[in-house]
Amino acid sequence: MAVKPRGSVPEGSAPVSEVVATLSDGHKVKRRILHMRACNEKDEKGKLCCGHLKRWYGYGDEIGTKYGPDPEVYRCERCKTLYVPAEGEPARTRTLSF
Numbered sequence: 001m002a003v004k005p006r007g008s009v010p011e012g013s014a015p016v017s018e019v020v021a022t023l024s025d026g027h028k029v030k031r032r033i034l035h036m037r038a039c040n041e042k043d044e045k046g047k048l049c050c051g052h053l054k055r056w057y058g059y060g061d062e063i064g065t066k067y068g069p070d071p072e073v074y075r076c077e078r079c080k081t082l083y084v085p086a087e088g089e090p091a092r093t094r095t096l097s098f
């Protein structure tokens with residue numbers, strides 16, 4: 001742990017993507033960092049996955065229950081970790097608005 005959060009950044013707002021859920025099939029769901037394109041999941045050797053995050057529509061009911069009927073979900077091509085958009089990230093795909 002050599003990296004110190006800089007300045008007055010309060011704990012919790014550092015740009016790490018937190019695991020927000022683990023599905024019953026074992027797949028992790030992480031919160032994406034703004035404009036994040038590559039997976040930051042580490043393998044057991046501590047190596048970054050860096051897999052490409054792609055929009056994914058193969059989610060099951062579990063995701064639909066958690067994130068609504070038409071969630072924006074991304075999946076890492078390599079380790080299959082799922083990502084949901086960052087908090088406050090504007091949804092670009094909502095075609096139906098109120």
Ligand SMILES: [Zn+2]
Binds near residue numbers: 040041076
């Ligand atoms: Zn990955």
